[in-house]
Amino acid sequence: MASYVDILKSEFPEIDTELFDYITGVLENCGSDFEDGEEVFEAVGGVLQEVSADVKNEDDVRDICLQMFNSLKMNNCHGARKQVLLDAPVQLSQISAHAHTEVNDVQGIWMMKRPQNTTVDAKKLEKAEAKLKAKHERRNEKDSQKSTAPVVLEEASASQSSSKKDSRVDLSGKNRSYDIRIENFDVSFGERVLLQGADLSLAFGRRYGLIGRNGLGKTTLLKMLSSRSLRVPGHITILHVEQEVEGDDTRALDSVLQSDTVREGLLTEERALNARINNGTADGTESVRLSEIYAKLEEIEADKAPARASVILAGLGFTPRMQQQTTKEFSGGWRMRLALARALFARPDLLLLDEPTNMLDVRAILWLENYLQTWASTILVVSHDRNFLNAVVTDIIHLHTQRLDGYRGDYENFIKTKEDRLKNQHREYEAQLQYRQHIQVFIDRFRYNANRAAQVQSKLKLLEKLPELKPIEKEAEVVLRFPDSFEKLSPPILQLDEVEFYYSATHRLFSGLNLSADLDSRICIVGENGAGKTTVLKLLMGDLTPVNGVRQAHRNLKIGYFSQHHVDQLDLNVCSVELLANKFPGRPEEEYRHQLGRYGITGELATRPVASLSGGQKSRVAFAQMTMPSPNLYILDEPTNHLDMESIEALAKALNVFKGGVVLVSHDERLIRLVCRELWVCEAGIVRRIDGGFDEYKHILHEQFQKEGYL
Structure with a gap:
């Protein structure tokens, strides 16, 4: 090894x-x-x-x-030194009495082995050891059975009704439309029904935002479409940005170029034909085919492909040096960006994006917004980023109560239209209820009046023919609450003073870093990925020690930390209640359930294995774990990843009413605007405050884009 x-x-x-x-x-x-x-x-x-x-x-x-x-x-x-048995007791007093005894002699005593003619019955000893070993194994198996047993996750499935006419059209190949319409389909995840009798319509060239609460099935629906478990016409190409690019010796730029299979196929065929001509094995048809290939390459502007791929990579944060690196040199997050770049370059007929902003910093998000606004084919994107949806989508698809509802316009228009629909439905419900009550009053009044018997029967039949009256189903409001720590701490509770930090003389990160937080602080740190934002948080927490300068913290300061990789810190094999019980033992189960309930993990959700929860639900479990000790300062690294928009709004409200300090790293514009009163930018080895807030930061980035030619 x-x-x-x-x-x-x-x-x-x-x-x-x-x-x-x-x-x-x-x-x-x-x-x-x-x-x-x-x-x-x-x-x-x-x-x-x-x-x-x-x-x-x-x-x-x-x-x-x-x-x-x-x-x-x-x-x-x-x-390790092997332990051996002595053949006789050692009289240390005798050894000390003979001062002339050599050290080597003493060492020799300890290394003498017991001869084989021991008085202990070897068979009995072996039997006793086997019995003891079996006892320990049974105990260990019993104690760790739950934690070590592999979690068997449920699988998703989809079904849909289809007519013979639709099947004949698909088989004949006459359907050349790029519009997608899937009617009356169901989607399940294990025994849970996510969609029932749903309809989905995607018009070619429009950009759809798929929204809904955590755990309702948005990601599952994308997977059903990409795997064609739901019927999508075979001539429509689909790309689902779901898995990171495999790391190998392919350069990042070449990896993107290879995603255009048409161009790659033509170039491969061109090389093969030229090789046959040069080797003298041509049969005379090569020149004709080469002319066709060159015409096709010119038609698809193949010569411009490397420049277009480079622009996409640069927009997503890949420097010229990084574009020449092999894919195996990148971390998982950067390989996910590479997967997104490949999809954008390949230009499929249907592009499926699942939380694309999770892997991007603010700069890359703004670039992606501008790029997708000119997208020619169809997009279906799941996103929690309200501003991203407003900038990109032309339509909203709302997943709720096992169905899909479509709305024209961006997210803001969806909110307004949805409220209007609810008001109209409520008015219609009230009117129907009053009408029913009016009929029922007449029936009750004249039920036993012989002269009115015919009218009563008529009213009863009318009441039976009326459609079923269903109350308006309104989604429950998401509420998060961070418990307050009522201990008053004199400011500043946390401070970095002229801090310099680096790992080596050639790898300097920060110098002259000054930052302080109080119980009323609401600080957001922004910057490009790799600029050192997480390092600043670790310096604040004391996980890293400054090379020069001072970190000062109040002696009673309690920090709650939310990592952007919080899922890695959760035990996925146990349920949420067990998770808290293992982390904070000795409390009644009701307390753990109450704590989880503050973050929407209630009922059977709390008893499911954490591995089976959605990304947003795992984030809520992480919040419950973080807030259990009631910290007085929260340091949050990308807390909105995987949360739905209602949860982000609830998170903002919870942070605003929390009586303690908040320092966060985030790329979510909505959260930053709702919560933060200070904006600090991390770049080029310094952290500086921007007085103009997020608007000023966006203005700076737009100027950079224009200067670099990305807009």
Whole structure:
């Protein structure tokens, strides 16, 4: 097995010598004290993350730390001193009486082995040890059965009714329309019905935003479309940006170019034909076919493809150097961006996007908004970003109560139209209710009047023929609440004063960093991915120590931290109640359920394995875990990822009424505008405050786009 030194050199070939010596020194001196890979990550993971910010994410670094821990464990096992039995008691008093006894003699005593003619019955001893071992195994199996048992996740399925006419048209190939209409279909996830008797219409060239509460089935619907479990005409090409690009030796730019299969096929055929001509194996038809290929390449503007691919990559944050890197050099987040770039370059007939802004910083989101506004084919996007939807979509599809409702216009128009619809439905419901009550009053009044019997019977039949009266189903309001800490702390409760931080002399991150937070602070830190926003948060929390400068924190400060990789910190094999019980033992189950209920995890949701919850529901579980100790300062890293819009609004309200400080990193414009009173930009090794707030920051980014030619 490779040593931790070899692993470090292999995974970080360009690591600075000074930093390499520091990490190997920590592992060498403390290796025997580490109990698992997580402790290795806590010791050196932050350093390794910053060293490889462009190519490795937190998950990659955790895996590397686990490999190094296993290497340390193996070395410790091989180097451990074997314990042996002595053949007689050792009289230490006699040893001390003879001062001339050599040290080597004493060492020899301890290494003498018991001879085989022991008085202990070997068979009995073996039997007792086997019995004891079996007892321990049964106990361990009983204790860890729940936590180690693999979670069997439910699978999604879809079904739809179809007419013989539709089937004949599909088989004949006469349907050349790029509009999509799927009628009367059902979608289930395990035993739960997500959609029942639903209809979906997508007109070619329009951009649809699919919205709805967490856990209702938005992501599942996209998967049913991309897998063609729901019937989509075969001539319509579909691309679902769901999985990151596989890491290999392909350059990022080439990876994007290869996504245009038509262009790649023509170029491959061109090379093959030219090779046959050059080898003298041509049969005379090659020149004709080459002329056709060149005409087709000119028609699709193949010569402009590299420039177009480069513009897309640059807009998504790939520098010219990064565009030449191989895909295996990038972290998972950057490979997801690469998958998005490939989809944008390939220009499918139907583009499916699931929370595309989660992987992007504000700069890349603004670029993507502008790019998608000129998209020629159909888009169906799931997004929690209200401003992104307002900028991009032409229609809204609302998933609720197992059905889909369509609305023309952007998200703001959807909100207004939905409210108007609810008001009209409520008025219609009230009118029908009054009409029924009026008829019922007549029936009750003259039920036993013989002269009015015919009229009463007529009214009864009329009442039976009226359509079923259903009350208006209004979605319950999402409410989040962060418990207040009523202890008053004198300001500043947290401060960075002239902080300088770097991992090595050649990898400087910050200098002259000044930042302070009080109990009434509402600070947002923005900046491009890789600029060091998370590093600033770790300096604030004390997870990283400044090279120069001072971090000062109030002695009674309690920090609640929400990581953008919060799912990695949750035990997915247990339910939410067990999760809190394991983290905060000794409290009644009702307290755990009450805590989860504050964040919408109620009823059977609280008893489901965390792995089976949607992304937004897992975020709520993470909120419940974070707020259990009642911190007085929250540091939140991308808290809106996976939350639906109603939950983001509720989060903003909860933070505004919370009697404590808030420092957050976010790209969600809506949350920033609702919560933050200070905006700090992290770039080029400094963190500076922008007095004009988010509007000023957007103006700066637009000017950069225009200067760089991306708009």
